[in-house]
Amino acid sequence: MSARETGKGPVVAIIGGGFSGAATAFHLARLLPAGAADIVVVEPREGLGYGRRPILHIASMCRRRG
Numbered sequence: 169m170s171a172r173e174t175g176k177g178p179v180v181a182i183i184g185g186g187f188s189g190a191a192t193a194f195h196l197a198r199l200l201p202a203g204a205a206d207i208v209v210v211e212p213r214e215g216l217g218y219g220r221r222p223i224l225h226i227a228s229m230c231r232r233r234g
Contacts, residue, residue, distance in 0.1 A: 180205050186211075189216070
């Protein structure tokens with residue numbers, strides 16, 4: 169039974185299912201005890217983990233800046 173159904177525990181809303189949102193949801197689900205919280209990802213696109221820019225592009229931008 170979920171935390172919301174029992175009335176106990178928080179509901180964690182993650183806005184955006186890009187790489188960071190998907191990774192956050194994954195790690196929260198892995199680290200929290202079962203049933204401790206409901207994790208909801210709000211994402212208008214079909215899949216999770218896809219950002220606006222390819223990951224390699226972001227990595228190359230970070231290397232150039234610092």
